[in-house]
Structures are given as C-alpha cells and as structure tokens.
Amino acid sequence: MAVKADFAKLDSIESRKSGGENLYLRLYQAKMAQNPSAHRFSDPSLVQKERDALTRWIRDCDDRTSPLNLQLLFAFSVPSREALDFIVGLKRQIISVGAGVGYWEFLLQQRGCDVLAFDSNQVYPEGLHYISVKTGGPEVLASHGDRALFLAWPDADESSKLSTDCLNHYKGDVIIHIGELFGETLSSDPWGQSTSKAFQLTLGERFRCVTRMQLPNWPGHADTLTLWRRIPVAVDCDGALFHYFDLPRKRYWPECST
Ligand SMILES: C[S@@+](CC[C@H](N)C(=O)[O-])C[C@H]1O[C@@H](n2cnc3c(N)ncnc32)[C@H](O)[C@@H]1O
Secondary structure, eight states: HHHHHHGGGGOOOOHHGGEEEEEHHHHHHHHHHGGGGGGGGGGHHHHHHHHHHHHHHHHHHTTTTTTTHHHHHTTOOOOOOOHHHHHTTTTTOEESSSSOOOHHHHHHHHOOEEEEEEESSSSGGGOSSSSOOOOOOGGGGGTTTSEEEEEEEEOOSSOOOHHHHHHHHHOOOOEEEOOTTTTTTTSSSSSSSSSOHHHHHHHHEEEEEEEEEEOOOTTTTOOEEEEEEEOOOOOOEETTTEEEOOOOOEEOOOOOOO
C-alpha cells in the first residue's frame, strides 16, 4: 500500500517534492524490488526474449514508473542519504550547471545547503523544475569560484562540451561529480555514459579525486559520487614532486542505503 501511495505521488511536482524527503530513492528501491534481475539485461547468457523483456521494463516510455521515466522526472543518478549528508557536510556553497530539473539541488537546499542551479533550459520545461533553475551555462562559473561545482551527468553524449566548458570557466577548488568515470561503467565506452573523455582527462590533470562513494545504480549504470580537489603547487621533496592534500580519513564509501 505504501508503495502504491509513493507511486501516486508522481502525479504532480508538489507531491514529488514530498516535503523534501527523498521520494526518488524510495521509488528506486520499490522498482528494483519488483525486478531484481533487471541488472542482467546485458548478460550474454540470456535468450533474446528475456533480454527484450528486461530492456522494455527499463525503458518503457508508456509506463510512468519505468526507470527511464523516473530518471527524466528526477535525475539520472539516484541520490542516497549518505551522498546528500556528505555534500551537506562539506559546508560549502554549491553551484550546479546542467542541473536539469534540479532534483539533487532541491534535496540539498532542503537540507540547508546554499545551492545555485543553472541549465540551458531547452530540454526540461519549467513545470518540471523542483527549484528555480536559472537559464545559464558554463560562463556563469567565472564569477562563482567561491562555490563548489556540482556536475551530475553533464554530457548527454561525447559531442557535448558542457563538462569541459565548465572545467575551463571554473576557478574554484572543489568539484563534486555524479555519474560514471573511466573504467567504472558497464557501457562499451570505457569513459562511461555521463561525462566526456576530454573532461575526464583534463580533470585528472588539474584536480585529484579525494573521496569516492557508491550510489544506488539503475540497471546498466555504475554511478559514483566523487569529490575532486584542485591540485596545489607541486613541492620538491628530495627530487620528487608532490602535491599536498589533507586527505579525509575516510576516502571510500562502499555502502549506500538501498
Ligand atoms: C544529461 S542531462 C543531466 C541533468 C541532471 N544533472 C541529471 O543528473 O539528471 C544534461 C543537462 O545539461 C544541460 N545542458 C547541456 N548543455 C548545456 C549548456 N551549454 N549550458 C547549460 N546547460 C546545458 C541540458 O539541458 C540537460 O539538462
């Protein structure tokens, strides 16, 4: 009954907001409980009929509760409680570019985070937005270097320049990335489905990953939250160059509330 009531909340933006609680996570959990084997859709040992059924279940445009439709209504990656707590715990003001409907950003605001959200606003109509998503692109970052940059599934495909343009305009020291990264993907593209190869190569040259957290994953996803800090000047230590980071005691977060 509770699950049915949760899915009924899909009807309107106000009920999807659900008073700031993480409705999307609950819907994700309910959906995956219905079909735990959906993750096997790309298993070569499946016969075609089984694969077709699983793929249809994941991508059914006519079922408003399908994983594909939930991603369009909320976000590509599912926010876990740990991920939201982690970002809030950074005690940083956030700027998000490519925010889409702004669901993660809404949940962060609800938990006390100061978040500015921008998007070109050509994909998602305003009626789907959870918060005010201002029209703007990577250029807005030039005057917000004091904020941590939040980038969630920035690139719809390899031709997208959003993530690299953000990297080039952003003058701040912290990037929170949500999505897939090199080698951590089920896609045939080793650079993953969310973020261009060009961005990832430049990110690694200018920033270092200091925290990695597993996120709930829809079938076919291998999403993480990673925290990247801009590299400071290199120091010569007896002939070897090092950058100093005050690394957090806990750098890897394998658990998530799924
Ligand atoms: C793949 S969607 C991800 C949306 C959301 N962050 C999420 O995780 O679900 C990429 C978003 O980037 C936006 N976008 C693409 N190019 C942009 C640009 N140059 N400036 C601002 N937003 C852009 C699109 O409108 C879209 O909302």
